[in-house]
Amino acid sequence: MDILIVDDHALFSDGLGNLLCDVFDDAHVETLTSGSRALECLNGEHAYDLVLLDLRLSDMSGISVLESLRDSDVSTPVVIISASSNAVDIRQAMDAGALGFIHKSVDRNELKMAVEQVLAGNLYTSKSAEETSRQGHTPFTLPDGGHLTRRQHDVLTLLAEGLLNKQIAERLGTSEHTIKIHVSAVMKKLGVRNRTTCVNEAVRLGLLPPT
Amino acid sequence: MSPTSQPVFDPDRYQRYRREIDQTLVDRLYNLIPQDSLFYLFYPLVLLYVTQGTEEFTLTGAWSVVVYILICIRLVLYQEHRMGSKRFADYRGWARAFTFSSLVAGLLTGFSVIMLFDVATPGIFVFAVAFVVGLMSANLNLSSYWVPAQAAFAVPTTLLPGVRLLFESGWLPPLLGVLLMLFLILSLLLTRTLNQRIIAQIMLEIENRELVSTLTLERNRANRASGAKTRFLAAASHDLRQPIHAINLLLDSLKHVVDDAQRQRIIDKLETAIDALSDLLSSLLDISKLDAGAVKSHKQVVNLNNLIEPLLRQYAEEIKGKSLTLQTDDLDFRVRSDPALLGRIIANLLSNAIKFTEQGFIRVSAELIDDRVILKVTDSGSGIDPDNLERVFDEFFQEQNPQRDRSRGIGLGLSICRRISSLLGHQMHLEPGSAVGTVAVLNLGPLADATLATNEPASPAPELAPRSLEGLNVLVVEDDILVADALVELLDGWGCEIRAEIDASQALACIEENAFTADLVITDLRLPGEIDGLGLAQHIVDMKERRIGVVILTGETDPQHIAEVSASGIPLLFKPLKPARLRTVVERTLRSVRSND
Numbered sequence: 082m083d084i085l086i087v088d089d090h091a092l093f094s095d096g097l098g099n100l101l102c103d104v105f106d107d108a109h110v111e112t113l114t115s116g117s118r119a120l121e122c123l124n125g126e127h128a129y130d131l132v133l134l135d136l137r138l139s140d141m142s143g144i145s146v147l148e149s150l151r152d153s154d155v156s157t158p159v160v161i162i163s164a165s166s167n168a169v170d171i172r173q174a175m176d177a178g179a180l181g182f183i184h185k186s187v188d189r190n191e192l193k194m195a196v197e198q199v200l201a202g203n204l205y206t207s208k209s210a211e212e213t214s215r216q217g218h219t220p221f222t223l224p225d226g227g228h229l230t231r232r233q234h235d236v237l238t239l240l241a242e243g244l245l246n247k248q249i250a251e252r253l254g255t256s257e258h259t260i261k262i263h264v265s266a267v268m269k270k271l272g273v274r275n276r277t278t279c280v281n282e283a284v285r286l287g288l289l290p291p292t
Numbered sequence: 293m294s295p296t297s298q299p300v301f302d303p304d305r306y307q308r309y310r311r312e313i314d315q316t317l318v319d320r321l322y323n324l325i326p327q328d329s330l331f332y333l334f335y336p337l338v339l340l341y342v343t344q345g346t347e348e349f350t351l352t353g354a355w356s357v358v359v360y361i362l363i364c365i366r367l368v369l370y371q372e373h374r375m376g377s378k379r380f381a382d383y384r385g386w387a388r389a390f391t392f393s394s395l396v397a398g399l400l401t402g403f404s405v406i407m408l409f410d411v412a413t414p415g416i417f418v419f420a421v422a423f424v425v426g427l428m429s430a431n432l433n434l435s436s437y438w439v440p441a442q443a444a445f446a447v448p449t450t451l452l453p454g455v456r457l458l459f460e461s462g463w464l465p466p467l468l469g470v471l472l473m474l475f476l477i478l479s480l481l482l483t484r485t486l487n488q489r490i491i492a493q494i495m496l497e498i499e500n501r502e503l504v505s506t507l508t509l510e511r512n513r514a515n516r517a518s519g520a521k522t523r524f525l526a527a528a529s530h531d532l533r534q535p536i537h538a539i540n541l542l543l544d545s546l547k548h549v550v551d552d553a554q555r556q557r558i559i560d561k562l563e564t565a566i567d568a569l570s571d572l573l574s575s576l577l578d579i580s581k582l583d584a585g586a587v588k589s590h591k592q593v594v595n596l597n598n599l600i601e602p603l604l605r606q607y608a609e610e611i612k613g614k615s616l617t618l619q620t621d622d623l624d625f626r627v628r629s630d631p632a633l634l635g636r637i638i639a640n641l642l643s644n645a646i647k648f649t650e651q652g653f654i655r656v657s658a659e660l661i662d663d664r665v666i667l668k669v670t671d672s673g674s675g676i677d678p679d680n681l682e683r684v685f686d687e688f689f690q691e692q693n694p695q696r697d698r699s700r701g702i703g704l705g706l707s708i709c710r711r712i713s714s715l716l717g718h719q720m721h722l723e724p725g726s727a728v729g730t731v732a733v734l735n736l737g738p739l740a741d742a743t744l745a746t747n748e749p750a751s752p753a754p755e756l757a758p759r760s761l762e763g764l765n766v767l768v769v770e771d772d773i774l775v776a777d778a779l780v781e782l783l784d785g786w787g788c789e790i791r792a793e794i795d796a797s798q799a800l801a802c803i804e805e806n807a808f809t810a811d812l813v814i815t816d817l818r819l820p821g822e823i824d825g826l827g828l829a830q831h832i833v834d835m836k837e838r839r840i841g842v843v844i845l846t847g848e849t850d851p852q853h854i855a856e857v858s859a860s861g862i863p864l865l866f867k868p869l870k871p872a873r874l875r876t877v878v879e880r881t882l883r884s885v886r887s888n889d
Contacts, residue, residue: 130870151880156865158872178879180872186570202782202871230784256802259792262780265773 082200083127086112087119087146088135088162093185097133097162097192104193116141123155131200134179136163136170147177160199162187171206181205227270229288236263241280241289301488302495309498316494318383321390321437325370328435329363331427332397336360338423339404351407359400366393387438394435395444401427402452421468424449428479436486443480450476527688528576535569575704579687582711589630589716593740596623596658596667599631600638604656607642616649621657625665627736633712634736637720640705641669641732649673649729665736672729681722685710761878762787767808769799769815769828770845775867779814779845782871796823800831803838810840812882817846817857817864829862841881845869 084101088094091114098110111129113119116138123129136143143161150159160181161174171182181199183192184207191207198205223229229237239249246260253260264276271286273279283289306313336356343352372379373386380386405420428446435442450472457469542562549555581587600623611618638656645654652672659666676684683689690703713720719735766788770776776792783790791808793799796819802808813832817825829842844857847867857864863877 131872151883154863156863156873156877156880158870158876178876180875200870200872202786202875230781231787232784232790255791255808256793256798258776258794259768259780259790262773262776262792263784265777266781266784269777 082107082109082131083129084108084110084131084133085119085122085129085157086110086133086162087114087116087138087143088112088133089114089137089139090135100189100192101196104189105196115139116143116146119146120149123150123157124153129157131196132157132159133162133183134159136161136165136174144173144177147174147179151178158199160195160205166207175204175206183207223270223286223288229267229270233263233267233270234288236260237267237279237283237289240264240267240276241283301492305495306491309495312498313491313494314387315383316498317437317490318387318390319373321435321441322370322373322386324435324437325366328431329367331430332359332363335401335404335423335427339408339420342408348407355400355404355407362393362396362400369393387441390438391441391444394441395448398445398448399452401445402448402450405453406456421453421472424453425472425475428475436483437490439483439487442483446476446479446483450479524687528572531572531688532569535565535572538565539569572704575708578708579704579711582708582715587633587712587715589633591628591630591716593626594629594631594634596625596627596665596736599635600656603635603639603642606639607646610646611654614646614650616646616651617653619653619655619657621655621659623656623658625658625660625736626740627665627738628740629716629718629736633716634718637709637712637718637734638667638669640709641734644705645669645671645673645730645732652729660739663738665739667734667736669732669734670725670729672725675724675728676722676730678724681724684722760787761875764788764882765809765811766790767799767802767810767813768792769794769796769813769819769825771795771816771820775816775845775869778869782869782874783814786875795819795821796825796828796831797821799828803832803835803840812841812843812878814843814845814878817844817848817853826857826860826862830860833862839885841878841885843874843877843881 082105084098086094086097086101088097091112094112094114098112101108101110111122113122117140119132119134123132134143134146138146143163147159147161150157158180159178160183161179162183162185163170163174164185165171166184174182181195181204183195183205187195187207195205235253236249239252244252246264247257250257250260264279268274268276268279271279271282273282280289284291336352336359339352340349340356343349369379369386369389380389401424405424408420428449431442431445435445454469454472454476457465457472460466460469539562542558542565546555546558546562549558600620604618604620608618642654642656649671650673653670654672655668655670657668657670659668680689685706687707688703710720713734718737721733723731723733725731761783764786766783768776768779768783768790770779770792771794780790780792791802791810793802796815799813799815800823803810803813813829815825815828819825819828823831825844825846829844832838832840832842842862844862844864845867846854846857846864848854854864863881865874865877
């Protein structure tokens with residue numbers, strides 16, 4: 082995993098880089114101090130998996146870096162890492178296309194979680210993390226910590242009624258192919274191979290009411 | 293200022309400073325008495341010399357005695373005034389006394405000329421008149437300080453001989469009389485002018501004095517502030533150095549320690565030192581933000597119960613750990629305040645109360661006193677020396693911590709509380725408890741109008757703009773079930789509504805028949821059937837009015853294929869799919885489709 086850290090405080094970049102290499106075995110970290118240099122690198126041949134960008138750089142603001150990236154065809158995901166916890170700064174950064182906003186006081190666990198969340202395609206801000214933990218788990222949590230999405234649960238419920246993919250598609254107003262994909266995802270998550278055992282397992286895990 | 297830079301008399305300003313100016317004028321008037329008296333000392337002697345051997349000598353002698361008595365009285369008054377005697381209530385009394393004495397002096401002088409009338413040889417008479425005129429001219433400059441006094445002297449001095457001269461025979465004496473009266477008028481006018489000039493001068497002095505005293509006040513205030521800042525900096529840097537020294541020492545020992553357990557202990561201590569450093573820095577930052585006015589309060593109706601209850605839960609463990617009892621009264625009051633800032637104050641007071649109480653209780657109570665909501669945090673702790681009840685609000689002041697032990701805090705909490713409370717307009721002070729401990733008292737102002745919108749329950753966190761993909765309709769065109777699986781799972785997790793199709797013609801049919809109003813199409817580059825992903829994408833781009841975004845996925849490595857897609861300007865993502873990258877591209881594509889009007 083190639084990570085680019087852009088921060089004009091070399092001391093901090095080094096510390097963060099060390100921590101990242103420590104947390105992620107496959108992490109390879111490069112550090113830069115200027116925004117213009119970062120834009121050059123990102124527009125170059127090498128594809129990074131993640132950019133950790135400070136809001137205050139020597140030559141330009143992190144927001145302008147984000148905006149330049151948005152107008153280019155560089156699709157590298159960017160997470161802002163800042164000493165600010167100001168709601169306005171967070172909002173500006175997220176509006177400009179950052180996928181995450183991490184405060185510089187971040188610890189090992191939060192850093193790991195934030196990077197994983199963002200790489201999984203979710204948004205992460207320290208605030209949103211607080212909210213999620215307050216809300217607790219979704220109702221469809223599985224023993225391994227994964228969970229079914231709302232749509233997958235709908236499909237599972239109809240599956241338990243003994244409907245075929247085509248019938249489920251009609252009920253939910255979508256294509257058969259879509260349902261096929263949902264069903265295969267549910268079966269994979271429950272670790273089963275066919276539709277009957279799938280329903281039984283779901284009942285056993287309390288995802289469906291006993292029949 | 294006039295062009296000649298001569299002070300100008302301004303009646304309005306005179307009225308404003310009248311008391312002070314008149315006071316100064318009278319003071320100067322009295323200071324002139326010795327000089328004034330010198331003139332008088334010689335005049336009787338001259339007259340006595342002239343009249344010796346004549347029958348007027350006796351009269352002149354008596355006159356001289358009266359003159360000398362008057363001089364003595366004036367000198368006594370001068371002395372008394374100088375010593376600040378309270379003979380007269382204020383400057384007006386002293387002024388009247390002076391004016392009266394001037395009247396007497398004027399009458400005596402005027403009389404002296406008439407007295408000589410019958411005796412004198414013309415030479416001596418002319419001398420007397422000349423002397424009187426000279427006397428008045430000299431006096432003019434001196435007693436222009438007080439116009440009434442000058443008038444009281446000048447009028448009889450001139451008028452008595454002047455009128456007497458009118459009744460003389462011949463043409464010269466009446467003419468002289470007329471001239472004397474003209475001289476009187478002129479001298480009175482001149483007195484007035486001089487008087488105004490003197491007043492203007494005094495006004496200028498008063499204003500200068502006021503300016504200087506304002507400047508001095510300002511300078512003293514600036515000096516005090518700069519002194520406070522210097523002390524603050526000194527204390528701050530002293531306290532900042534402590535943990536840094538500690539860190540240096542700990543790092544040094546860490547280099548030489550091999551034992552794992554000992555190493556861990558040192559690392560724990562390092563963490564404590566760094567925590568202390570970072571606490572101190574963030575408190576300093578808070579103070580500077582508050583002092584710079586960078587913290588804004590957002591007042592709303594706050595229900596104390598809703599605000600304080602979560603705080604109490606937060607400190608419950610600590611209270612239980614020290615075996616203290618927590619007592620709470622009814623806190624069901626609504627006040628106008630900023631919930632986040634008020635919460636910080638109360639949390640700080642609670643934490644202080646717990647820190648300084650070893651046994652007994654912590655009580656949080658509120659009551660209505662004189663229509664004001666008074667919140668009290670009471671503890672049964674060691675209490676504060678009554679002399680220090682105000683000083684504890686000073687930065688870095690810690691009553692019971694001469695060794696500046698970190699675990700007892702850094703001595704900035706109450707300074708921050710005081711700043712926040714004054715920002716919110718809540719008065720705050722500490723009182724000794726009835727028997728033991730301390731009471732922190734916070735005046736939260738009147739009860740808030742219940743009809744106003746409230747923040748129940750308190751939620752201080754500002755809204756973060758949601759940027760969710762929830763409800764986005766995505767059409768996935770992918771024949772590889774494994775890839776489709778992963779893609780649908782990801783999109784489903786984002787809350788998107790998904791429809792999957794196997795090939796381009798089905799996808800196009802689905803869009804054209806409005807079976808699914810897609811916001812976004814994610815298609816594989818290689819598709820079964822006649823139309824490939826690029827063809828499908830171009831079809832969709834052509835349906836501009838539908839405003840559908842397209843993203844192409846590919847596992848293709850053939851440079852020519854890739855170049856073809858790149859040339860079309862349609863975003864291309866490579867497999868294996870990276871969720872964060874997909875999200876970045878999806879959001880960007882949607883943004884550009886939606887903004888293209």
